[in-house]
Amino acid sequence: MNITSLRFDGQHVVVVGGSSGIGRAVAVAAEAAGARVTALGRHTPIACDLTDDASVVQAFQRTGAIDHLVLTPGARVGSPRLEQLTDAELLTAYQVKLFGSLRAIRAALPVLAPTASITLTSGQLARKPSPGGLLKGSLNAAVDAAGRQLAKELAPRRVNVVSPGAIDTPLWGADGDAARAATLARVGGTLPVGRVGRPDELAQAYLLAMATGFMTGSVIDVDGGGLL
Numbered sequence: 001m002n003i004t005s006l007r008f009d010g011q012h013v014v015v016v017g018g019s020s021g022i023g024r025a026v027a028v029a030a031e032a033a034g035a036r037v038t039a040l041g042r043h044t045p046i047a048c049d050l051t052d053d054a055s056v057v058q059a060f061q062r063t064g065a066i067d068h069l070v071l072t073p074g075a076r077v078g079s080p081r082l083e084q085l086t087d088a089e090l091l092t093a094y095q096v097k098l099f100g101s102l103r104a105i106r107a108a109l110p111v112l113a114p115t116a117s118i119t120l121t122s123g124q125l126a127r128k129p130s131p132g133g134l135l136k137g138s139l140n141a142a143v144d145a146a147g148r149q150l151a152k153e154l155a156p157r158r159v160n161v162v163s164p165g166a167i168d169t170p171l172w173g174a175d176g177d178a179a180r181a182a183t184l185a186r187v188g189g190t191l192p193v194g195r196v197g198r199p200d201e202l203a204q205a206y207l208l209a210m211a212t213g214f215m216t217g218s219v220i221d222v223d224g225g226g227l228l
């Protein structure tokens, strides 16, 4: 589905995390809108492990000039309460999503156009506390804050954050898994829209952030009303 008529012909979009889920949907939508798209991740032709700064730097030495940088990485971690939360889980989650996104933006700076946009990904748990939400909630809040800081620091480049609610991606488990379907149905049933989101509808928010020249420092909630 394409709800926008935005075009990105002649523009190069790099999606860090473009090999799966939300990032893959952004890559598909940007390509359909005319962009040349490069996906980065551990499983992409230009491989990039966000936990390894040298790998990130090398990847951005191969991308060429970038008009729009989109960051959708995330480690598949659970929702442990503090007593069960291990250092390894904490480190992995922060290494990939927060530190990894910052490493990627830093490595991209030499090839980022002066008018470039950067779009980060946080998540509704940043502002929706719940037992077990500590890890993802604190991490997403840090991404929201980093986006606003960078909007000032990297101006006139624009920096925005998309904050998704529950979106049907491989993050929730393998397709065909009955437990996964039941969880998504249960979560979706609690939302005003009555269902979880699809990656292709979320992708349109990224395209909007990329194309809207007056938008920077914004956190765009796309969560089916989950924050209400």
Ligand SMILES: NC(=O)c1ccc[n+]([C@@H]2O[C@H](COP(=O)([O-])OP(=O)(O)OC[C@H]3O[C@@H](n4cnc5c(N)ncnc54)[C@H](OP(=O)(O)O)[C@@H]3O)[C@@H](O)[C@H]2O)c1
Pocket: 016, 017, 018, 019, 020, 021, 022, 023, 040, 041, 042, 043, 044, 048, 049, 050, 051, 072, 073, 074, 075, 076, 096, 097, 100, 121, 122, 123, 124, 163, 164, 165, 166, 167, 168, 169, 170, 171, 172
């Ligand atoms: N799905 C949801 O319901 C939801 C809700 C709120 C927020 N979010 C956020 O949205 C973002 C995307 O989630 P998703 O659902 O699309 O998850 P996903 O399908 O698991 O995709 C995660 C992406 O992160 C990349 N990645 C993981 N570890 C990496 C590493 N060490 N180095 C480089 N790339 C790495 C993966 O690529 P490789 O495997 O190729 O490395 C993959 O492309 C995450 O930040 C997540 O927290 C998702």
